Structures are given as structure tokens and as C-alpha cells.
Amino acid sequence: MNESHFSLDDLLLLLDVADAGSLTGAAQRRGVPLPTLSRRMTRLERDSGRVLFLRGKAGYALTAEGRALAAEAAELRAVRRRVALWADAGHGPAPVRITAGTWTSRHLARALSPGRNPLWLPLFLPSNAPLDLARREADIGIRNRPPDSSRLARRRLRRIGYAVYGSSAEVTGYVAQPDGPGLAASQRWLRAEHGDEIATTASDLRLCLDLALAGFGRVVLPCFAGDAETGLRRLSDPIAALAHDEWLVSHHEARHDPPVRAALDTIARTLSAAPPGDD
Amino acid sequence: MNESHFSLDDLLLLLDVADAGSLTGAAQRRGVPLPTLSRRMTRLERDSGRVLFLRGKAGYALTAEGRALAAEAAELRAVRRRVALWADAGHGPAPVRITAGTWTSRHLARALSPGRNPLWLPLFLPSNAPLDLARREADIGIRNRPPDSSRLARRRLRRIGYAVYGSSAEVTGYVAQPDGPGLAASQRWLRAEHGDEIATTASDLRLCLDLALAGFGRVVLPCFAGDAETGLRRLSDPIAALAHDEWLVSHHEARHDPPVRAALDTIARTLSAAPPGDD
DNA sequence: GAAATGACTTTCATTCATGAAAGTCAGTTT
DNA sequence: AAACTGACTTTCATGAATGAAAGTCATTTC
Numbered sequence: 001m002n003e004s005h006f007s008l009d010d011l012l013l014l015l016d017v018a019d020a021g022s023l024t025g026a027a028q029r030r031g032v033p034l035p036t037l038s039r040r041m042t043r044l045e046r047d048s049g050r051v052l053f054l055r056g057k058a059g060y061a062l063t064a065e066g067r068a069l070a071a072e073a074a075e076l077r078a079v080r081r082r083v084a085l086w087a088d089a090g091h092g093p094a095p096v097r098i099t100a101g102t103w104t105s106r107h108l109a110r111a112l113s114p115g116r117n118p119l120w121l122p123l124f125l126p127s128n129a130p131l132d133l134a135r136r137e138a139d140i141g142i143r144n145r146p147p148d149s150s151r152l153a154r155r156r157l158r159r160i161g162y163a164v165y166g167s168s169a170e171v172t173g174y175v176a177q178p179d180g181p182g183l184a185a186s187q188r189w190l191r192a193e194h195g196d197e198i199a200t201t202a203s204d205l206r207l208c209l210d211l212a213l214a215g216f217g218r219v220v221l222p223c224f225a226g227d228a229e230t231g232l233r234r235l236s237d238p239i240a241a242l243a244h245d246e247w248l249v250s251h252h253e254a255r256h257d258p259p260v261r262a263a264l265d266t267i268a269r270t271l272s273a274a275p276p277g278d279d
Numbered sequence: 280m281n282e283s284h285f286s287l288d289d290l291l292l293l294l295d296v297a298d299a300g301s302l303t304g305a306a307q308r309r310g311v312p313l314p315t316l317s318r319r320m321t322r323l324e325r326d327s328g329r330v331l332f333l334r335g336k337a338g339y340a341l342t343a344e345g346r347a348l349a350a351e352a353a354e355l356r357a358v359r360r361r362v363a364l365w366a367d368a369g370h371g372p373a374p375v376r377i378t379a380g381t382w383t384s385r386h387l388a389r390a391l392s393p394g395r396n397p398l399w400l401p402l403f404l405p406s407n408a409p410l411d412l413a414r415r416e417a418d419i420g421i422r423n424r425p426p427d428s429s430r431l432a433r434r435r436l437r438r439i440g441y442a443v444y445g446s447s448a449e450v451t452g453y454v455a456q457p458d459g460p461g462l463a464a465s466q467r468w469l470r471a472e473h474g475d476e477i478a479t480t481a482s483d484l485r486l487c488l489d490l491a492l493a494g495f496g497r498v499v500l501p502c503f504a505g506d507a508e509t510g511l512r513r514l515s516d517p518i519a520a521l522a523h524d525e526w527l528v529s530h531h532e533a534r535h536d537p538p539v540r541a542a543l544d545t546i547a548r549t550l551s552a553a554p555p556g557d558d
Numbered sequence: 559g560a561a562a563t564g565a566c567t568t569t570c571a572t573t574c575a576t577g578a579a580a581g582t583c584a585g586t587t588t
Numbered sequence: 589a590a591a592c593t594g595a596c597t598t599t600c601a602t603g604a605a606t607g608a609a610a611g612t613c614a615t616t617t618c
Contacts, residue, residue, distance in 0.1 A: 035608085
């Protein structure tokens with residue numbers, strides 16, 4: 001019924017007046033001219049249609065209904081404080097949303113040292129949902145092929161090779177993800193080539209790795225991930241059908257955002273310096 | 280360092296723009312003219328000294344730093360919603376702060392039926408601290424003598440009589456509060472008249488009652504409280520030295536506050552209708 | 559009992575924000 | 589290629605909020 005919303009700034013002043021107990025006190029503490037306070041509080045009462053203050057020679061005191069409103073608005077104090085801290089803090093790290101596959105995400109998470117990122121902070125989004133960079137659902141994506149949209153900036157990184165890994169050469173069978181839509185290319189390849197050798201499945205890729213480490217079967221992994229796993233040995237030549245380039249993708253305009261730009265640079269450096277998987 | 284605080288209303292608009300993804304969308308949803316939105320967001324950026332939005336043909340998108348600010352201000356959405364509910368809700372119960380002695384508080388808490396108080400809700404303040412009604416630390420007080428200040432409205436209620444109670448006539452000794460400042464008159468009388476018969480003490484008056492019910496000793500209680508306790512029997516005549524009138528006190532201006540006025544009326548009715556203690 | 563104090567309200571000129579309409583610009587449609 | 593569309597910015601006259609100073613009113617002090 002009521003469409004006229006209240007000014008949160010006025011509500012914040014109401015809290016200040018309530019704390020101070022008088023317009024004079026609140027005006028001094030907040031640096032707001034006293035007449036302005038008087039008018040804002042009166043307007044609040046007019047708009048709400050209720051008496052919020054008792055005006056007396058001692059000052060302004062909240063009525064019972066005023067206290068009810070103050071209780072609803074009490075959080076504003078905390079928000080003011082937090083925003084002021086944000087404003088004063090000299091450019092704390094800004095969150096940059098990154099979407100990448102499981103292994104690339106892990107690699108990045110290990111390679112980016114937190115101490116040396118004053119400008120940005122990586123924020124890894126869940127990699128299962130295919131996020132739309134054109135719709136700004138993420139700032140930076142790492143994909144296995146260049147994007148369709150012309151709005152997206154792209155940059156080729158290292159070439160990724162895949163191979164079969166296992167805890168030892170004696171291990172037979174494979175650990176795979178359960179079949180379903182949205183399966184990665186390496187998993188589709190595994191089901192096509194060795195579908196009858198799948199010993200067990202886990203929907204979480206990290207869990208597949210754990211199973212392989214425990215000897216439940218072999219896994220197909222990007223070489224940069226598999227080679228880095230001390231408990232695993234490479235058990236095959238690189239799989240030619242799966243080799244692909246890795247692409248760093250972002251919205252074209254996002255490159256004007258300093259934290260995103262810094263993140264792009266750092267990620268590009270990180271994922272190029274790494275020894276490329278064999279072709 | 281930064282003294283210029285931000286307008287919470289502008290921050291709320293920032294959240295709306297972030298949600299909508301464009302000024303146009305936010306302007307329609309919130310009923311704010313689009314030029315105003317443009318200016319407010321620009322001002323926010325100027326005041327914070329940071330780029331908060333990426334402006335593109337698709338609309339406004341938050342930068343990484345803009346998202347950091349939005350995270351700090353996210354609660355504002357909830358506050359807006361709660362305040363709007365408060366404004367729309369047809370006068371929900373307003374809290375009325377009441378300060379009274381232990382037994383009167385309990386009597387009131389039992390006598391006031393919660394279902395029939397659409398206008399106000401009793402809020403009992405801790406009765407140990409002597410709250411100053413003149414300084415508006417409470418809305419309504421129930422005292423054993425008329426107030427000093429002429430600023431306070433007063434109204435005489437029933438007369439309160441005191442007597443000695445115990446679980447049976449055979450019980451000897453007394454249960455009292457430990458000595459100290461701020462002791463009630465009945466406790467002072469007990470220490471003066473039967474100080475050498477005090478068997479045990481408890482700083483909480485309710486605990487004294489529990490001890491008396493368990494047979495640890497006798498207690499001095501207002502008759503309206505002692506008579507209502509089924510496990511207790513009156514073991515003495517009313518104590519003439521302790522009888523006093525009960526006074527309903529409030530700030531003079533508080534009577535212009537409808538919830539407080541309603542509470543005063545209800546309390547006065549409740550504490551007059553009750554059978555008065557003997558004189 | 560008159561003056562001073564404290565707390566708020568009112569007045570009024572000024573400043574600032576508003577909002578309707580016109581302007582810009584990039585991408586899309588015909 | 590020209591016109592259109594969508595999204596924002598700019599312009600400018602208007603209206604609203606501001607703030608300094610004067611005005612009220614009840615209490616406190618001398």
C-alpha cells in the first residue's frame with residue numbers, strides 16, 4: 001500500500017538523535033546543522049504518519065513506536081561503519097571472479113601467492129555451472145576454446161596435453177565421472193575409449209583423483225596436474241585427441257578495470273610460465 | 280582520514296543498479312529518473328575516488344572494487360525491506376519500557392494477556408538498577424513513593440501491605456537478601472527486626488522465594504504476592520511499618536504517546552482492580 | 559523578578575538536486 | 589548504407605533542501 005520508501009540517511013540520523021537524546025547533541029556529533037535535523041525528523045514523522053519523538057525541553061526522546069522503527073533500522077550503524085572503513089582503507093584487495101576448470105583452478109590457487117596481491121583477490125566460482133562471461137557472471141574465464149562472442153577478449157595460453165595416470169603401472173580399470181550432460185571432453189573420451197573398463201565413479205573430479213591415488217583405478221588428467229601429483233605416475237603417451245589450447249577470456253570492457261587487468265596479467269604469466277604439457 | 284560519509288540512499292541505488300545490470304532497469308524498478316541514477320553513481324565514484332562501474336553498451340556493470348563496496352552495503356536491502364514492512368504493517372505493538380519491583384513485575388507479566396495488546400508490548404527492564412524516568416531511561420515506572428521531580432506524572436494505585444510468609448508455621452529463621460546498598464525497605468526492616476534470625480541469603484529475590492517454598496526459612500513479601508503463592512502461608516499480621524502506597528510514574532510528556540498512554544491505563548486498571556493488601 | 563541558558567522552530571536567501579527533453583554513441587535492423 | 593534501437597549523458601529551468609540568523613518558550617540562575 002505504501003510506495004513511498006524512507007530515506008535511509010534520515011533513518012541513520014534518527015538513530016543518532018536517539019543515541020544523543022537531543023537534536024543539539026546529534027547535530028554536533030554528526031556535523032549536521034540543527035535545523036536540518038529538525039526538519040528531517042519531522043518529515044520522517046509526516047511520511048510514516050506516526051509520532052516518533054516526544055519533544056520536550058530536555059530534548060528529543062523516542063516514543064514507543066519510534067523505538068520500534070529504530071530497532072528495524074539499527075543495522076544502518078554497522079553498515080555506515082563498514083563502508084567508512086572500506087573508504088578509508090587504502091585500496092584493499094578487490095574480488096575478481098574467476099571461472100575455470102577443476103585442475104586449472106587448483107593450479108592457480110596454488111600458484112597465486114596471497115601475500116603479493118595487494119590489488120586483487122581471486123574469487124573462484126563453482127566450475128560446474130557454465131557461466132556466461134558476456135553477461136558478466138564472472139570477470140575472467142579460462143576455457144579450452146576461444147569464445148564465440150566478439151565482445152569477449154581472448155588470449156591464448158599454454159597448450160594442454162592429457163594422459164592416463166595411476167598410482168602404479170599394475171593398476172587396472174579406470175576411475176571416471178558418472179555419465180551425464182555437461183561432461184568434460186576428457187571424460188567423454190574416457191567413456192568412448194575405455195567405457196567397459198570403468199571400475200568406479202565419483203561425480204567430484206577431486207574425488208576421482210583421490211580414488212586413483214588409493215589405487216582404485218587409472219584416471220585421465222591434464223599433464224600439468226598429473227605430473228605434479230607425487231603419488232601418480234604417467235601410464236600413457238599424451239592423448240592426441242584431447243590436446244587443446246587454453247584460453248584466457250574476459251569481457252572486453254573488464255580490461256579497463258585495474259584489478260581485473262592485474263589479475264589477467266598475473267594469470268597469463270602464471271599459466272604461460274608453467275611448462276606446457278606435451279603435445 | 281575520510282570524514283565525508285556516503286549517502287546510504289546512494290549505496291542502496293548502487294545495489295539496485297548492480298542487480299539490474301543497467302541504469303535503465305534500475306530506474307524502472309525503483310521509480311527513480313534515469314538521469315538521477317547516472318549522477319548519483321558518478322558522485323559515488325567521485326567521492327570514493329575509485330571506479331565502481333564499467334560503462335558499456337550493455338549497461339552498468341560493477342568493477343571488482345564496486346563489488347567490494349556492494350558487499351559491505353548488502354545489508355541495506357534487508358533494512359529497506361524491514362522498514363517498509365514496519366511502515367505498511369498497521370501499527371504493530373510498540374515496546375513500552377517498564378521498570379518495577381520484582382513482585383509487581385511478575386504480577387503484571389501474569390496479568391497482562393498478550394493477545395489483547397495490539398498497540399503496545401511490555402518491555403520489563405532489569406529492576407536492580409534504579410532507572411531515571413526523568414532522563415527517559417524508561418517509559419513507565421512503578422514506585423513505592425511519589426517522585427521528586429515535578430516533571431513526572433504520578434498516579435496512586437493500590438496500597439501495598441507486607442507480611443511474613445513461610446511454607447508452614449513450623450519453619451523458623453528467615454531467608455533474606457545479602458546486606459548491601461540499594462536494599463528494599465522490606466529487606467532493611469527484616470535485617471533490623473530479625474537480623475539475628477536470618478538462616479540463609481540469596482541475592483535474587485525470586486530465589487529467596489524458592490528457598491522459602493523449600494522450607495529454608497520465612498520471607499517477607501508483599502501480601503498480593505505472598506497470598507497468591509499456593510505453597511506459602513501467611514505467618515504474621517501485616518507489618519504496619521512497611522505498608523505503603525504504590526505509585527504509577529511516567530514522564531509528563533510520555534502521556535502524549537498513545538502506546539505509553541494505553542499501557543498506563545491498562546497497568547492502572549490491573550493494579551487497582553487487584554484486591555489491595557491489608558493495611 | 560529579570561536576565562541568561564538551553565533546546566528547538568521558523569524565516570529566507572542561497573545552493574543544490576531534480577527531472578523533462580534533447581543530445582550522443584555504439585551496435586542492430588532494414 | 590541509412591535508419592533504428594537501446595542505453596547513457598548533458599542541458600537547463602524548476603523545485604526542494606540547506607544553513608545562517610532570528611524567533612520561541614520553558615527552565616535555571618542571579
